[in-house]
Structure formats: structure tokens, C-alpha cells
Amino acid sequence: MVTINDYTSNYENQWCPGCGNFGILPAMKMAFVAQKLAPHELLLVSGIGQAGKTPHFLECNFIHALHGRALAVASGAKLANHNLNVVVNSGDGDCYGEGGNHFIHAIRRNLDLTLLVHNNQIYGLTKGQASPTTDKDMTTSIQSHGVSNRPFRPLAVALSLGAGFVARGFAGQKEQLAELIQAAMNYRGFSLIDILQPCVTFNHLNTFAWYKQRVVDVATLNHDARDFQSAMQLAMEWGERIPTGILYQHEEDDFTALNPWLQQGPMLQREYNANAINDYIDDLYRI
Amino acid sequence: MVTINDYTSNYENQWCPGCGNFGILPAMKMAFVAQKLAPHELLLVSGIGQAGKTPHFLECNFIHALHGRALAVASGAKLANHNLNVVVNSGDGDCYGEGGNHFIHAIRRNLDLTLLVHNNQIYGLTKGQASPTTDKDMTTSIQSHGVSNRPFRPLAVALSLGAGFVARGFAGQKEQLAELIQAAMNYRGFSLIDILQPCVTFNHLNTFAWYKQRVVDVATLNHDARDFQSAMQLAMEWGERIPTGILYQHEEDDFTALNPWLQQGPMLQREYNANAINDYIDDLYRI
């Protein structure tokens, strides 16, 4: 039986004490254990940033790739072997900033991946510049007169792109988050969980208390997760109330189901057939 | 007085006879003339593709930049001189594919730019691969079993990002398009016009006739362009009916208005002041 301990890493954790990521890490482990996945049955792919370090602090297969490119690497891994259980850890800068184009197109491509965005509304690892999700008017060392760019609403953008599983979690609510991760992993297709993750060092506006005051579970809101319009309305909300939970879920054939080339099984398992190649070449030499 | 002829280029047009771009070109000229802008008062910025060639076929200032990067170059030009009248010509591949990240963030940044996307739902210049807007199931030399990615809905994505001016035109309706371009140029902030542009060579599905049958002007739909929800609903529509016109318009301070550094005038006009620099340096050598 898989236990939480199987996921314990010996590698020294490098996050700041009190960081919201310490809520996400156990939720991940809880979800994996509940899924009965052993560490060697899981592949984590991450970008660069504090969020990107996550895989080091668990015990499992991982590739900690380039800033912004985790989804592309994860997509390639799934093309090669769509039986892999792939979970992606990214940050708000990593995923919506540098990696914005891959975010858009990964949703369109709809490979069976689970994306966890540790959204601390700040660039943590590079010490506190605004990210795409930083609230308007917040000041930083670079945005010295306050952020003027419109904040990026990841869930709304994902919905506008046709995403089939769109959710929000909060690092301060591990149990809910663990359940969301499980639901996302069970969902066949691309699933997004944007996770509110307080950065105790650089974001003094969106603190644990700030989030706690605002989060409401959509389960309490009489919202039907199959209702796109209502989901979009909730996804655009930000301020007094911040909806969490599964905002939208919709079943649809994923990339693999739609791809005739993948129908005979994962590419990794497809045998090399020298005869077939030789025959094909021979034919080219005939009339 | 500025006339259409002022915009006539001697450079040989390279588009295919019958191309939808031949509807966009005159609409642009009509709009510029109506705006009373002489060619030397206008800067066109474009990417690479058939759409990207547009500036060569007009007579004005231009920079025909890299594939996908037109918005970034245009943004830089506006930072340097926000008095410039900048119009960007991009393609569906250029803007929503390679340039997807700049599209997202240009909307967030809200510089006073007008973006015209020649959306022929195909990669024209590279000879017919699927673009982000290609309809599902269409086959091409690469998507030999039909496109499986979810189509990109540019207007919906722009709305989800908070865009303040979101419109759709059709190359087959020059007058409407010219008016849209004018409205977009008059709008203070980032404006998007996605233009349905038949590619007679590579897109045999979304033809002139196909679009003509489907386009309906939102003016006829009793739609209030200030109503976000209704705009979003129209923006997600694609099929039997394709709404054109201004789907959404909303007034808001643009980048320049929000940026204290730009308040004293365009950077290009700010004098070099050696004394101020020397004084500043002197201070550093004091205690």
C-alpha cells in the first residue's frame, strides 16, 4: 500500500518558513496516495521558480525544466507515452508570464495532463516583481508606482479557450485541494487548478488572512459546474469573494482519443519493425 | 487633403488573386483617409505571413518585423513615442500562434494600439498548415486526419483578459471594416479587430461564401456593446452565425494615462539634461 511516507524526500526543502507552498505539498501527497499511485508511477514536470522546485521536495520521477516550458515538456512526454501520470507544477509567472503561449495551446491541445499553478501573485524566486496575476496598484521594486497592467484571470482565460476542467484551490485548505487534485487527475483531458498560494516574503497584500477572508467554495453557491456562463461569471470574480472548487467540468474526447496515431497504444510501447521499413524502401525502388 | 491615392504603393502586390486581403487593404486606406492621417503620420507594424506583408502594399512608415513579434515591437515604439499612430497587421498564426503570449499581455498592458488580425484560419505563407483558428476536423498536409485542437476564439480570449475594444470584421465588407478600423483607432487603449479573411488558395472550407452566409452585424442583434456577458456569449459563437461589429467597448485609462513616467510627454521629446545627470553623480560622491 502506498503511504504518505513513500513520498517523503530527503532533499532539503528550500522554501521560506510559512510559505503557502507548504500547504500544496501535503495536498499533492494526499491526492497521490488516495489515487494509489506509487512514486515510481508518477511523473512530475515543473518550470523554474519556487513552484518549480516542488518536485525536489517529493520523492518521485521528475523533470524540473526551463522557466515557462513545463507544459511543453509535459506534452512531449505524453505524446511519447500517454499512459504516464503527469502532473505539472508551475508558478503564476512561469505559467501565465513566460509560459503564456504554452498555457493557451496546452488547453487547446487537450492532452490528459493536470496543471497545478502555485499562484502567489508575485515572482517569488526572483524576489518580488509583479506577475501577471498581481493585483492592480500593488508596488514592487520594478512597479514602483504600482502595477498598471490588467490582472490575468487564469480561470476565465481557460474557459474562453474551451478548457474542460477548471478549478481553483487554496493552499490554506489542504483537504479541498487534495480532492481537487484527485478530481483533476481523474478527469480525462487537460485540467487546470489555479492555487491561491500566499508568499509570506514578497506579497504582503494577498496574505493567508486576505485569502481566507475571501474564498468561498462554489459547492456552497448553488453553482452547476456544467454551466459555462455561470462558470465564466465566477471566474471573473475577484475581490470581495473568490470562488474556489471546480468551476467548470465538461467531458470531451481528449487528444489521445482523437488521434488515430495513438490508437494502437503509447508510442513508447510500439515495436521497431525492420521488415516493414525495408519493404517500404524496396517499394520506392520499384516503378 | 489626404486621399486614397496618397496610400498607393508602387511595390508589387504579392497576394494571390482573389485573396481576402484585397478587402482589408482598401478598408485600411479608407479608414486612414477618413482619419485625415497622411502616410507620414502613420506607423504600421507587422509580423511575418501574408498578413505581415500588408505594409509593403501601402505607402507609409512601417516595420515588417519577426513572425509573432509585431505587438512587442509596436509596444516598444509606443513606449518611446506614445504620440505615434500605430496600427499592427498580424495573421492568425502570427498573432494567436507564435505570438500568443504577446497577444495576451498586450491586452493586459493596454497601450493605445490598434491590432488587425487577418484571420484566414490557416497558415497562408507557409502553404496551408492549421492555425489556432482552423476549424475542427479540417485536414491539411500536417493535420492529415483533421485538426483535433480546440479552436482559438480570439474575441472571447480578449474579453476574458479585460480588453476594452473587441470587434470582428469581414474582408468581404469593406465599409463596415473601415468604420471598425476608425473606431478602433479612435479608442484610447488597446483595440482588437479580428478580420475574417478568406484564403482562396489554402482554405477551401471557410470561403467568401461560407463567411457571407454566416456573418451578422451585432448592430442588428439588439446587443449593447457595454454588456460584457452578452459580448462574451457572442464572442463564443461560431457556426451558423458569426457576429461582426463591435462586440465590446469600455472606456478605461490606458497605459500612458496610468504611467507617471509618461505624463510629461513622449520619451522621444524629452530633452537630454547633462546638468541634472552631473548633479546627480556629484551627490553620490558626497556623504
Place this chain on the structure above:
Amino acid sequence: MAVDITVKIGGQAGQGIQTVGDLLCQTCRQAGYFFLAINDYESRVRGGHNFFQVRISDTPVLAPAQEVDLLVDLDGVTYTQHASELNDDAIVLCMPEQNPAGHRTLHIDFTGLAKEAGNKAAQNTVAAAACLALLGAGKELCSKVVSQLFGTEEEKIVTVNQKALQAGFERVAQSDLKGWNLTWKEQQPAGALFDGASALALGAVAAGCRVGAFYPMSPATGIMTHLVQLAEHFPLVVEQAEDEIAAVNMVIGANFAGCRALTATSGGGFSLMTEGIGLAATTETPLVLINAQRPGPATGLPTRTGQGDLLFTLHASQDEFPRFVLAPATVADCFYTIQRAFYLADTYQVPVMVLVDQYLVSTSMLVAEKLEINPAAIPASMPKPPAKPETYARFAFTENGISPRLFPCQSQALVKATGNEHTPDGHSSENRENRIAMVNKRLAKLPSMKQEQRPPLLHHEQADWLLVSWGSSYGMVYEAVGKLRSQGLDVGLAHLVDIWPLPQEPLQSLLSGSKWILVEQNATGQLGWMLRAELGVEPKSSILQYDGRPLEVARIVSETAAKIGG
């Protein structure tokens, strides 16, 4: 007498001159002739001036000729633009309103005859028929080829083209022009038709490539189009990425997961991939990347050819790591080189860059030799994980720098990798000694990598003068050497195909001993710079062509002769 005839057909983009070429090439092939055909086109889809030029011979040809024997003008500007290339006794086929004074001429109303046959588009078949008739081909063979080529189209199209063929033949018969009396006996073809792109794609399949990811970019797109076609026959998934950055990272992900994977790009696309190359390098994930060069800088000349990326490819991506740079010499060599690329990438767990160019990928020719699978390049299955999976370290220090590579989720052993500097077990590390050891480990692969490298292709290497060249220009430089020697000049050839890492011998001895001339398709002599840096050798002179067009044999011959005072 030996057959060596060059036919050039000029027309607008979208006019379909490729059809003329296909008809000519297929007929030649079925009559046992060799040929090599180049495509010259602009970065537009309709209009402008393009041409297709095929050289037909009874012995293998590896280079286009500069002199044209038979010119077909379908656009009204071909003759004017190419008159200077015509041989004295050349024949010009053109529309009635044209007047190519001073050349043997046959006026043909291509479109008129095509319309009579039922479709204006069949003008290409009229033109091809006239060419074939002038070359002495039998109508029966030609008619068979028409049926084969249009066989997948509707019945009506076949009929129209058969009529057009007939019309073309008749037009020639009516004239009193004397063409060429080649033998056109239907016989076993001397080989198969390939262009560089199809040879690369097929070679990738032969090497067990399972995943392709790319973003369209001339002239690399054709490689992926061919791969898509092969996916109908072999297990293979090809995905069009949202940009080149995604493409290279997808390929890294696929390789990391255990599948051989390929990407191909050019110019700006290659620039965008440079960061990914470094990720492959430091995670020691195999990566095969084809850079199909085109002239730059920036967008440059998107549909033309050049060799301007050599030094960039050698150093692309921040900091230092071992890599292979291979540059196939011929269309057939594309097939072999890409197989070796996969073998080398897997064996050394390093990025392998294959440098081709627009000329090589889009040149089609009869490849006489039978292409064979390279057994060494067949992918091995994953090595056995250690008995104690927890002892597995993806980046374990070894003498030759190569660590045991497992795939994630394929055993109990955990595979951990990062683009940060890392310890043997794949975790990020800031440790100083570890850093030094890891840099050394990666660079330790170089000596054995060098051992893998093919020596340059040598011809008459003891000659007084050597031409030194690389990659796709082989055919042209080789032919030039033959011509120079037949002029009595003692010239040989050293042609590089495996560029990096560069083994010192035999080049060191050869180039320090003799006088040599650099022949490259760039403006600054990049190979020369590299050879100076690596071997301390200095060319006497260089022949540099950077106009975006295929290297010209005649030019190499005349410039070499002038330089060596021949």
C-alpha cells in the same frame, strides 16, 4: 556520347510547374536515366517568377548544371531572365507572342492547347510533353507516366492530361526542330526518387523515431510533411506546436519519456530553440534537431539557401557542453546522417544538430544506391534498472561521462532531472566541487565522441591544391574538382560532413601540408574560422557565395583556376 541535358521550366508560383518536373523526372526514371532537380521559388504563393531545373544524365549526377539546353517559358519572363544561361544550340519553348531572337525556338500556345484539351491547368502537361518529345521519348511511356501521376485524381483529369500530352507531342512533330536522340527504353529504374526532406524523414523512421514536433518554417516544413506521410505506415505521432520553443521542449519531453523524437526548423526558429538545446544538454536528454539553413539575418530570404549558421550552431545556448554537429553531403547521406544522429544522441546523451539547407532538402534526385537501415541506429530497449532501485542515480559519475539512462515510470527506479546544476541523483546543487565534477563529467564525453566522427570525404587529397568545403555543397565541389583536373589542374577535395567535434587527423596534416581554398556558402568563411581555431591552419583563399542560390560549379571552377593561376 554521354547524356547530360538540362531542362529549365520557369513560371509563376501557383502555375504548377512542379507538374512539369514530376512528369520529366518520372519518365526519366522509368527509362533508366539519372537526374537531379532543383526548385527555385520566392516567398509567395501566387505570381512572381519560379523555376524548376532538371539535369538528366545516363550516369549519376550530384549537382545542377549552369548551362541550359532546353528552356520552357510559361510566364513570359523566363526567357529574359535566363537567356544568358542558354547553350548555343539550346531550344526555347515559349508562347507565340515571344521572340527569343538568336535561339532555336518553338512557339507553343500552352494555355490554348491546354484549354482545348479541357483545362487551362494542363498547360504544364503540354509543356512537359513538348520537352519529352524533343528529348526523343516515346509517347507510350509518357502516357503511362501521366496515368500514374494523375492516377489518384478523377478520371476526367487523367483524360484531359492525356489529351494535353498528345497536343504537346503533336506540336513538336509539326515543327522541324531537331531535338535530342536519347534512348527511351522502358527499363528497371536506376534508383528511387528522393529529396533531402524525404530522405531525412525516412531515415528518422529507420532510426525508430516515434515523435515529431515542429512549427512550420521554410525550408524545414517539408521534412515534417514527409514525416506525417510516413505516419500512415509506421508508429509515429507528429504534432504541430504553437511555436518553436514548444516544439523543442516537446521533443525533449518525449525523449525524456523514452521515445526517439525529432524536430526540424530554420533561421529564427532555430534561434528560438537555443535555450531548449541547453536543457537537453544539462539533463543529458538525447535531442536530434535539424537546422535547415536559409539566408538571414532575421527573416532574410525565406525560400533560399545558404550555409550561414555554422558557428551559431556550434555555440548556440548559454555556457558549454558537448554536442554533435553533422552536415550530410548528399540526399542519400541525409538518410544515413539522421540515423547516426539518433544513434549518437542516445549513446552520448547529448544534443545532435543536423545542418542541412534549402538546397539539400528541396533538391530531388534519383538515388541509385539502395538505402539500408543502419543496424547500429536501431533503438535499444531500456537498460535493466539496478537490483536496488533506490541506488539509481541518473547522473552517476562514470569514466566516460555517460551515465545509465532509464525512463520514468518504466521501473521502480526514480528518474530525476533538472536544468539546474545537479548532483548525480538529479537534485539541484550549488556545491562547488559537485559543479566542477559535473562540468568535467559532461565534457568527458568528448574524446569518445570524436572517435565516432567520420573523416572528411577526400578526393585526390594529395593534390597541389585542395578545395575545402562542407555539407550540402559536396556535389558541386566534387564536380568542380573533376572539371579542374580535366583542365590539367592538380586540385583535390576535402569535404567535411561531421563538423563537430572535429578530430584533428587527417585534416591537420592535410591542411597544414598543402595549399587550400575554402568553398562556402556564407560571406565570412565560417568553416575557415573554425579550422583556424581548431587546427591552426590557414586557407590561401576562399570562394564564398552568399546570394541565396545553390553553389555554382562553373563559378568554383573559374575562381579556382584564377586563384591557382591555372
Place this chain on the structure above:
Amino acid sequence: MAVDITVKIGGQAGQGIQTVGDLLCQTCRQAGYFFLAINDYESRVRGGHNFFQVRISDTPVLAPAQEVDLLVDLDGVTYTQHASELNDDAIVLCMPEQNPAGHRTLHIDFTGLAKEAGNKAAQNTVAAAACLALLGAGKELCSKVVSQLFGTEEEKIVTVNQKALQAGFERVAQSDLKGWNLTWKEQQPAGALFDGASALALGAVAAGCRVGAFYPMSPATGIMTHLVQLAEHFPLVVEQAEDEIAAVNMVIGANFAGCRALTATSGGGFSLMTEGIGLAATTETPLVLINAQRPGPATGLPTRTGQGDLLFTLHASQDEFPRFVLAPATVADCFYTIQRAFYLADTYQVPVMVLVDQYLVSTSMLVAEKLEINPAAIPASMPKPPAKPETYARFAFTENGISPRLFPCQSQALVKATGNEHTPDGHSSENRENRIAMVNKRLAKLPSMKQEQRPPLLHHEQADWLLVSWGSSYGMVYEAVGKLRSQGLDVGLAHLVDIWPLPQEPLQSLLSGSKWILVEQNATGQLGWMLRAELGVEPKSSILQYDGRPLEVARIVSETAAKIGG
């Protein structure tokens, strides 16, 4: 006796050891001392082990020392990790529970005393006070500096830190340790405090830079942070882009529109900018780009230093075009080099890459010389458009390759530009002769570009042996040469600052005449490779450090001595 004392303070990230450094440096400065301070930190925000090391002297210093005189251990591991660096008579300040056997030790309960003063965070001030007391500084001066440094904070914070200062002084007074008896008279400072980042930012302002665009990337971020601060005083807009591709293209757009603009990046960010460099090159738009090197490949060691990008920077982007590569030698030189970069970019309308590294941008020091605006680098106003605006051709052919540059919408003359190959008027062109002429036009700038280049910095260049180095390592190599000479070894220095284009003389004569040793911070000796390629010269040996840490003077000295048999 000459003052030359090195203080090292080790602690965790987030513990604020920078405050200790600021207090020490500011006090030194106000007492007329020189200093140079390096920061060593990991890629994390809290925890781990960082240190700050300052060398204090009564004469200008350009390099950190390897031997430590006073070590402060704030994290419990500093002593263990750095014991080997201590001088025999060094003093260690550490927490009561530690036992640095064999060294003079002062136990200080840093946090306890800080808490007593009112705030745990003031432990840094306790530590700084103890250091200053041991160095013999007067409490009055120190107290003044504390007030200045914390002056912008609330009243309470100043009070707490003053108390902490008092506590630190008292702790030293209670002990019987004999420290150093430096003179600490308040006096006119010997200069201003800069690090490479602030010198680069200020230099950009001095050159009239009006736009900055960047994406955060260590170690380049600091340059932009300083630029943002300068934007409070000077007309300047700094925009954080969505990625590095946007950043470089924004800067190109801004320059095209007529404003001087700057971007700075590192590693993968530089890789992503390579395509844009080509756009600047072919549209002949000035571009100034700072590449602040860090070790790779890929993410590598994000907060550490190296010189691994030289060859990549020389060849980055497809195909060929002229560019400048400049590598400032010192913090002050950063100020001058970036001004020249803007001057050169505008004058030659080419990309200028400034190669610095983490060591240089984050090293802070007292710059004695007064930094002066370079009058040549003050931006000129737009040239007068031609009387007949319609005759204007942005890319007109000229003898020196430089065409008249106008800005769009600033006159009746239309400015047209494209990343495709183009005719003089800026329209795309496929024409062969035009292509050759345009390549030649661009490359024609090289001879005059070479004339602009500064010769290498030379010291004792007639010596038996020369060290050859480049960029940020100047201070270290210079000091090493001094030490070697004082050991009686005839060693000189040729240090390159203007790397590309490389004028042949004086290097050619110097390096072919004498024996020389390459000193670089990379593993393959990239400068050596370039010098071989350019000048045909060969080093006798090399000293290569690639551990991500600043080059060590002691190591250069010992290795050089060993190599030359001294």
C-alpha cells in the same frame, strides 16, 4: 602599514546579512577607506548559506581577497565552511554554542542582544558593530551611519538599531581581544559606492537611454531595478515584459521609433533574445543588450558567476552581420562601456552586446574616480531629412555601409524597414544582386567598427610571460600579476575589454611574440579559441575556473607560478 583587511559575514538567505555589509561599507567610506564587497548567495529566498565579504583598504582595491581576517558566523555553518580561508591571526565572531578551536574567538549572542535591543532582526547591527569595534572605529561615526541607513524607516527601528550598535560595541569592549587599530577619522569619502548594476544603469542614463524593457532574470534584474530608481529623477520608462522575446523586440521598437533603449538579461533569457538580435541587425536598428553571464547550461547556477557565453554571444542569431561585443573590466568601466555601447549602436546601427557577469554586477566597491559623462555618447538629434522626402531610402548604399537613419513620423520622409532581405528603400527583395550588395553593405561597416575598439589593457606587456584575460576578471588578474612580479617572476597582462570586432594589433604582435597563459572563467577557454581563429596565436597554457565563484587571485598566482616554473 597598509590597511588590507577582509571581513566575511555568513548567514542564511533572508537573515539580512546585506545590512551588515551596508553598515561596514558606509562606515568605511565615511572614514575615507576603500573597499570591495562580494555577495555569494544561493537560488533561494530563505535559509541556506550566503555570505558577504568585504575587503577594506587604504588604497583602491579591485579584487576580493581569499584570506579572511574577521569572520562572522550568523548561521552556525559559516565557520565550518570557511575555516580554511582564515588567516593565522584571524578573529571569529560566533554564537556562544560554537567552538572554532584554534582561532581567536569572540562569542556573541547576536539574537539575544538584538532581542534585548528590541528586535531579533537587529542581530545584523550587533554583528556589524562588533566588527567595527574590533576594527577600531569610533562609536560616534558608526551611530551616525546607522541613523543614515535606517533614516527612511520608522523612528522605532532607528532606536532599536542604535541600541544594537551599542550592544555590539559593549560586547567587544568586555572582551580582551586585540583587533585592528585603524584610523577612523570622519573625512571626505574617497569616492562613491557603486556596484556593476548601478554603474550600468547610471551609464545608460548618461547616454540618454529613455526606455528599458526586460524580464526578471538573475543576475541581470538588478540593472533594471536601478534603472527604475533612476526613473524617479530622469525621463525614462521601464517596462517589465511578459518574456525576454517581448523585451528585446520592445527595445527594437523603441529604438526604431527614435529613443535609446536598453535590455538586460542572462542565460536562457539571452538565448531567447537571439532571434531579435538578428532583427535589429538586418533592420539596422541600434540595439544595446547586456548579457549578465551566469553558469549554465540551461538554468545552471542562477545566482553565480562565469564567462561561458563569449562564443555564443559572438555568433548568436542566424547568419552573419556585424556586431560589437564589449566586456567592461571594472565597476567604473561599466559606466563608461555602456555609454560607448549606446554611441556605437547609434553610430553603426548595429547590435551591441555588453558582456558582464554576476560577479561584476553585484560587486560593490568604492569608485574613487569621478564618473564623467562621455560627451560623444550624448544622443544626437535626428538628422535632417532630404529636401525631397520621397527620395529618402533608409538603407541607401554608402561607402562605409552606414545609411542615413530617420525616425518614423518625425518628418515627411517615410521610414520603411523589414527583417526580410530588402532593397535600399526598405522593401523585401529576392533579387540576387541586391542580396549580395546588402550583405556587403552591412559587412562594410567592420573596418570602421574596428577603429573604434579600445586596445587591451596592458601591464608589463614586454614581460617574458603574459596573462591574457577579458572582462570582469581584470581586478583579479591585475592583482595576480602584481603578486607574481613581486615574487620575481616576469609576468605581464593583456586584458581584453573590447572583444569584437577584434583589431589585429597590438595583440597579434604581442601574442605571437611572447609566451602567454589564458585566464578565463569557463571550461573550454573560449577567448583562446577566438584568438586562435582571429590571430593564429596559441597559448602555452590556460587557467580555467568554472565553479561559479569569482576568480581567485591566489589561484592565478599559484598556477601561473607552477606553469612558468617560478
